Amino acid sequence: MKRIQLLDKEFVLSIPASDIKRAIWDMAMKINRDLHDKNPLMVCILNGSFMFSADLMKLIEFPCEISFVKLSSYHGMESTGEVKQLIGLNENVEGRTVVLLEDIVDTGVTIDNLVRQLKTQNPADVKVATLLFKPEACTRDIKLDYVGLEIPNDFIVGYGLDYDGYGRNLPDIYTVVK
Ligand SMILES: O=P(O)(O)OC[C@H]1O[C@H](OP(=O)(O)OP(=O)(O)O)[C@H](O)[C@@H]1O
């Protein structure tokens, strides 16, 4: 299996780009079916979700808007447990269906925080679409409406996900070698 080095850590290929592509296609078809008449506001959660959001949005077949928020809670391979909002949402979400686009739900702290915050602004509905989900790591009771792939509780990089800023550009996903 292909191995790469990023900073002080070694990683091994775990999810090839072809599997990611298939998972996103399946999700896009479900979103097209479910939300074509809802005029949803799609929200890309930066930084990690930039690649997933771009690829998903190319497969959305109805007119819709996309906006961006920037949240940060990781340092190295650990969640700090504190979610910093570096860029907020400008759009008025009152009465709208909002779809949050996440690269990964790990502990669930980030998405739980954002969903709670948005719900105070009276949207019609908040849906969560995440490419990756670590069920064993998740500490929050959150409803995930669209999940691309469930993965083990190991630190990963690639396809938007980073280790201290590196690895986001990789088209495949790699798991840290312990
Ligand atoms: O479920 P959680 O444990 O909260 O982890 C998920 C969040 O962690 C990552 O963001 P990060 O804070 O690393 O910022 P980044 O997107 O800029 O890498 C990822 O993009 C998610 O937003």
Ligand code: HPA
């Ligand atoms: O496994 C991960 N890798 C990179 N960033 C992350 N943010 C949450 N979980 C992860």
